[in-house]
Amino acid sequence: MDWRELFRRHGQRLGLALGLLALGVVAQQAWAHRHLLNAQVWEVDSGLILLALSLGVAAQFAFGLAWHRLTRHAGMQTSLREDLQHWGISLLAKYLPGKIWQALARTGLYGNSANAASVVGLYLREQMLSLGVAMLIVAAAAPVALPPQMQNYARLLALAGGLLLLMIGNVRHLPHWLPHWLRRLNDVRGTDRRALIDATVLNAVAYGFLCAGFVALVRGLGLDAANVLTLSAGLCLAGLAGVAAFFIPAGLGVREAGLLWYLAPVLGTGPAAALAIAARAWLLLAECAVALWALAITHRQRSIGRRKGARAVSYPQAHRLQDASGRLLRARRIGHVLETLAGRPLRAARVLDLGASHLLMARAFATHGAAVVGMDVEHAALSRGMRERGAEAENLQAVVGSAMALPFANGAFDIVVCNHVYEHVPDPAVLMREIGRVLAKDGVCYFSGGHRYQLIEPHYRLPFLSWLPKRAADRCLQLAGLGAEYDIGFLTLPQLDGLLSGFHARDVTVETLRLERSLAPQPRFAGLLRRLPKSWVTWLARWSPTRIWLLTHAK
Numbered sequence: 001m002d003w004r005e006l007f008r009r010h011g012q013r014l015g016l017a018l019g020l021l022a023l024g025v026v027a028q029q030a031w032a033h034r035h036l037l038n039a040q041v042w043e044v045d046s047g048l049i050l051l052a053l054s055l056g057v058a059a060q061f062a063f064g065l066a067w068h069r070l071t072r073h074a075g076m077q078t079s080l081r082e083d084l085q086h087w088g089i090s091l092l093a094k095y096l097p098g099k100i101w102q103a104l105a106r107t108g109l110y111g112n113s114a115n116a117a118s119v120v121g122l123y124l125r126e127q128m129l130s131l132g133v134a135m136l137i138v139a140a141a142a143p144v145a146l147p148p149q150m151q152n153y154a155r156l157l158a159l160a161g162g163l164l165l166l167m168i169g170n171v172r173h174l175p176h177w178l179p180h181w182l183r184r185l186n187d188v189r190g191t192d193r194r195a196l197i198d199a200t201v202l203n204a205v206a207y208g209f210l211c212a213g214f215v216a217l218v219r220g221l222g223l224d225a226a227n228v229l230t231l232s233a234g235l236c237l238a239g240l241a242g243v244a245a246f247f248i249p250a251g252l253g254v255r256e257a258g259l260l261w262y263l264a265p266v267l268g269t270g271p272a273a274a275l276a277i278a279a280r281a282w283l284l285l286a287e288c289a290v291a292l293w294a295l296a297i298t299h300r301q302r303s304i305g306r307r308k309g310a311r312a313v314s315y316p317q318a319h320r321l322q323d324a325s326g327r328l329l330r331a332r333r334i335g336h337v338l339e340t341l342a343g344r345p346l347r348a349a350r351v352l353d354l355g356a357s358h359l360l361m362a363r364a365f366a367t368h369g370a371a372v373v374g375m376d377v378e379h380a381a382l383s384r385g386m387r388e389r390g391a392e393a394e395n396l397q398a399v400v401g402s403a404m405a406l407p408f409a410n411g412a413f414d415i416v417v418c419n420h421v422y423e424h425v426p427d428p429a430v431l432m433r434e435i436g437r438v439l440a441k442d443g444v445c446y447f448s449g450g451h452r453y454q455l456i457e458p459h460y461r462l463p464f465l466s467w468l469p470k471r472a473a474d475r476c477l478q479l480a481g482l483g484a485e486y487d488i489g490f491l492t493l494p495q496l497d498g499l500l501s502g503f504h505a506r507d508v509t510v511e512t513l514r515l516e517r518s519l520a521p522q523p524r525f526a527g528l529l530r531r532l533p534k535s536w537v538t539w540l541a542r543w544s545p546t547r548i549w550l551l552t553h554a555k
Contacts, residue, residue: 044220052216056287067083068080070122085297088290088293093463105456107119133162135159138233139159211235214235223267233262346415361419363390423490432503435551442552444551449546450466451496460482470486505550
């Protein structure tokens with residue numbers, strides 16, 4: 001096992017452990033010098049602390065406004081309130097392993113938008129603008145912790161890095177001397193040049209609020225205020241260190257250690273350690289305030305809709321209302337995976353589509369020459385699908401029944417498609433036994449499904465819903481007006497591995513992501529994924545909300 005595989009498997013735990021270790025060192029330094037702080041405890045100015053919190057919240061909204069201007073650059077038609085809501089809710093994802101979670105969460109929140117494919121590119125552009133401004137602030141003051149002969153070099157390096165990142169964030173067509181994959185991240189065909197300038201200015205304003213809030217926090221705690229530029233540069237350097245440690249949740253411990261290192265020569269070790277911990281709490285409170293605002297606005301909008309007579313849509317109803325183009329694209333993906341990765345083309349194959357609903361995917365399979373049976377528990381959905389069938393009717397059957405007791409003979413099908421079904425049945429183990437029974441000896445099952453630890457629960461589109469215990473999830477649905485009971489049974493990835501242990505299971509999530517480029521029309525992320533290094537795609541696939549397996553009978 002090479003180091004990449006070790007990092008993929010254990011990087012999250014290692015990052016959290018290192019972050020907690022660094023945080024423990026900072027806390028130990030604060031405790032060891034507590035005698036220096038005792039005299040200052042009574043000098044806390046609650047007015048300045050409140051001002052610091054207000055400025056922290058203002059900074060988060062300024063970052064959200066910058067994001068809104070970027071969506072305008074991409075031609076997205078979302079409103080300011082929608083963009084601020086999505087931006088605020090995605091803040092919660094910072095406290096999971098790595099900044100990539102925030103990008104995935106934001107993309108999931110824009111899942112119903114025709115421009116959702118632009119979100120990843122816009123997120124990367126946002127990061128370049130934000131980090132560029134932060135590096136320029138770092139360059140404004142000499143890092144006292146470095147030897148004198150190295151301070152100017154460090155400032156020049158920060159200045160050059162900041163200008164480079166700002167250039168990348170503002171140029172619509174990246175220079176040819178940048179790596180090819182990075183230039184392709186600029187695939188968003190923005191037309192509003194002024195929006196990029198506005199986003200840059202708003203990022204600078206946001207950092208101005210953050211730095212002013214940090215200075216207010218320092219003075220509010222009764223610490224001897226250092227030079228304002230030094231405090232601002234220390235805060236931004238700590239933030240950059242947290243971003244660089246991308247596999248540690250929200251840079252936990254790394255930011256605190258960076259701030260302690262930078263400010264200890266200025267404030268003293270004890271005060272700098274205490275300030276680092278206070279700064280973490282300050283930023284956490286500001287970000288949580290914005291995230292709670294976004295969640296409250298979302299809940300209020302749904303409540304208003306109910307009062308106006310809008311009926312809450314349960315999962316089965318919402319699932320049926322998915323757009324036809326998305327289902328047809330999924331059917332093309334499944335056919336492509338079966339033919340390319342499993343060597344089983346649909347033509348002349350006997351196919352069972354479980355959870356077929358309106359038969360959109362089953363009809364697509366039938367057009368490729370397969371003899372398809374679409375099965376679902378809802379008679380009305382199947383009847384509508386059969387009424388809308390076209391020339392493929394000869395190859396298509398609809399059967400009403402339960403996946404817990406498939407009404408078919410042993411080995412009746414060459415291909416079984418079980419696409420996002422297991423979480424809806426009372427006993428997934430029985431489902432898998434039934435699939436194994438009706439699957440031919442040389443047959444293949446396309447099995448896909450989500451796992452418990454998804455950022456945005458895909459059925460109700462609420463963050464972290466599937467993480468919660470059953471009673472807490474039920475209560476969240478009731479508060480959001482989306483139903484009385486959460487009846488989706490997601491498993492963890494180890495539990496899914498156990499569920500599939502009766503088969504020879506091949507995880508093809510990475511290969512499927514790489515194959516997306518061959519589909520037409522192009523699915524979300526295809527332009528980005530086909531140009532990322534394979535190791536990056538492999539790492540991203542680990543956090544994919546959907547995993548895909550090809551199952552065959554164990555030898």
